[in-house]
Amino acid sequence: MSANSGVFQRADLAAARRIVVKVGSSLLTSLETGLEQEKIQSYCRQIAQLMGAGKEVILVSSGAIAEGCMRLGWSSRPEEVHRLQAAAAVGQIGLLQAYEETLKALGCGSAMIMLTHEDLADRQRYLNARATLKTLTDVSVVPIINENDTVATDEIRFGDNDTLAALVANLVEADLLVILTDVAGLLSADPRLYDNASRIENAAATDASLAAMAGDSAGSLGRGGMVTKIRAARLAARSGAHTVIASGHDEQVLGRLLGGENLGTLLYAEMSPQAARKRWIAGQLRAKGDIVLDPGAVNALQQRGVSLLAAGIVDTRGSYSRGDVVRCVDQGGLVIAQGLSNYAAAEVAVIKGLGSDQYAAAIGYAAEAEVVHRDNLVLV
Numbered sequence: 001m002s003a004n005s006g007v008f009q010r011a012d013l014a015a016a017r018r019i020v021v022k023v024g025s026s027l028l029t030s031l032e033t034g035l036e037q038e039k040i041q042s043y044c045r046q047i048a049q050l051m052g053a054g055k056e057v058i059l060v061s062s063g064a065i066a067e068g069c070m071r072l073g074w075s076s077r078p079e080e081v082h083r084l085q086a087a088a089a090v091g092q093i094g095l096l097q098a099y100e101e102t103l104k105a106l107g108c109g110s111a112m113i114m115l116t117h118e119d120l121a122d123r124q125r126y127l128n129a130r131a132t133l134k135t136l137t138d139v140s141v142v143p144i145i146n147e148n149d150t151v152a153t154d155e156i157r158f159g160d161n162d163t164l165a166a167l168v169a170n171l172v173e174a175d176l177l178v179i180l181t182d183v184a185g186l187l188s189a190d191p192r193l194y195d196n197a198s199r200i201e202n203a204a205a206t207d208a209s210l211a212a213m214a215g216d217s218a219g220s221l222g223r224g225g226m227v228t229k230i231r232a233a234r235l236a237a238r239s240g241a242h243t244v245i246a247s248g249h250d251e252q253v254l255g256r257l258l259g260g261e262n263l264g265t266l267l268y269a270e271m272s273p274q275a276a277r278k279r280w281i282a283g284q285l286r287a288k289g290d291i292v293l294d295p296g297a298v299n300a301l302q303q304r305g306v307s308l309l310a311a312g313i314v315d316t317r318g319s320y321s322r323g324d325v326v327r328c329v330d331q332g333g334l335v336i337a338q339g340l341s342n343y344a345a346a347e348v349a350v351i352k353g354l355g356s357d358q359y360a361a362a363i364g365y366a367a368e369a370e371v372v373h374r375d376n377l378v379l380v
Contacts, residue, residue: 016175282380310353
């Protein structure tokens with residue numbers, strides 16, 4: 001938020017630290033030539049520039065099916081699921097190679113992660129994916145994410161990478177989702193029918209009138225029209241991420257957006273990622289268990305707003321898994337806080353009272369030093 005305004009401003013985009021960029025098939029491929037290397041190189045250069053400025057960038061890229069169609073000599077996107085799966089399997093190799101070679105030349109590492117919506121619906125797989133992505137961005141590697149079309153038949157039939165990008169933004173608690181497409185943004189009406197159609201510059205992601213302005217067409221190579229992009233923005237806003245829908249044909253579009261230039265359509269979230277997460281945690285009425293704290297830990301949480309370490313834990317009650325909501329209580333049973341546990345109840349029972357350097361010896365691994373991180377902790 002700008003200091004002098006309660007409304008999110010374009011200039012505020014410069015503060016975004018963690019950014020998910022989604023690039024559509026129409027920007028990267030054609031059926032005649034498959035992947036267009038110059039375009040991939042351009043996007044990689046822009047990503048490298050953002051990383052050089054201290055940003056974390058996660059790329060969600062379409063294009064595997066279109067590249068596979070070209071390699072297989074198919075002149076149109078097939079309808080049959082098994083043929084789509086075959087095209088995805090063939091094309092994914094070329095897509096990864098193009099990104100890896102270009103990013104390497106720019107001094108950036110890259111990693112390919114194949115996801116399905118099921119991976120983000122299962123709690124343990126969700127947490128594992130989040131931990132992997134955090135580790136990759138911590139070591140300045142660009143995660144390149146695509147749907148696992150080869151096995152996810154439902155995603156091929158009904159899914160789209162706009163939705164996947166929004167789910168990834170939720171997963172990593174991104175500040176900004178940028179959806180690059182082949183149009184200049186959301187228009188007030190279909191320009192093919194109305195000469196006075198104009199670009200929507202800014203709107204709340206939750207604005208119910210947006211869907212009425214969007215057409216529902218997609219190119220022959222892709223699956224998502226403007227409606228899916230609006231839905232993606234609404235989904236991203238749930239975790240506090242702002243969304244910009246912009247033309248990927250604009251030169252240096254990513255840097256210009258982060259510089260506050262009035263490009264595309266900004267669909268802003270109405271709370272920060274941290275506020276959105278903490279509101280969700282506070283709203284969970286049924287915690288899975290209790291973690292009992294010693295007086296020092298109670299004081300640290302209440303007075304200093306720190307994370308909860310195992311050294312301050314004296315007991316654990318109930319059955320909970322990693323990622324579940326737990327209550328932090330004092331030894332008299334008074335609820336002090338509520339948060340997300342990084343460890344299961346059985347593990348907390350073993351590491352209670354220990355220093356974080358002793359976790360691995362006690363339970364065989366050390367996920368995080370904090371049992372409950374302060375970002376996932378709400379005082380009550």
